[in-house]
Amino acid sequence: MKVLIVFLVGVAFVLAGPHHEHGHEGHYEIKSHDDLVSYRTACAEKVHATEDLVEKYKKWQFPDDAVTHCYMACVFEKFGFYDAEHGFDVHKVHMQLAGPSVHVNHSDEMHQKIVDCAESHKEGDSCAKAYHAGMCFMNANLRLVQHSVQV
Ligand SMILES: *[C@@H]1O[C@H](CO)[C@@H](O)[C@H](O)[C@H]1NC(C)=O
Secondary structure, eight states, X not given: OHHHHHHHHHHHHHHTOSOEEEETTEEEEOOOHHHHHHHHHXXXXXXXXXXXXXXXXXXXXXXXXXXXXXXXXXXXXHXXXXXXXXXXXXXXXXXXXXXXXXXXXXXXHHHXXXXXXXXXXXXXXXXXXXXXXXXXXXXXXHHHHHHHOOO
């Protein structure tokens, strides 16, 4: 019971949090570093990543293999800006990369880079698309990514 109450209070706190963006493209809550840590753990388990791979991910190394492809897709799905059916929601990616304190301009150069990355890898399965787009985001926005959506 105590656990349930703590859980519910936690949910209420998150819902009342300051990081809400309401725009024409729908609701997106910017994920924190703690969120990311839990996604990493859950996704490494889900794709059965070896310890060796997990160590690589921690060092910001993402080998071009099927397990890593699906790890990346899993993390992006948990962020809530990717799914196999619809691909990336570039507006949500932009909000996440820009961070909570920045007003996002969806006409700016960063937005265009995100769109280019999301659209440049249409071949392969859903995991491969997520991986290649993810690598492209990192290469294009490396500094911002390290601060906010390092996977
Ligand atoms: C958004 O970016 C575009 C392109 O750089 C610029 O023309 C426009 O004024 C910006 N809008 C806002 C609200 O800052």
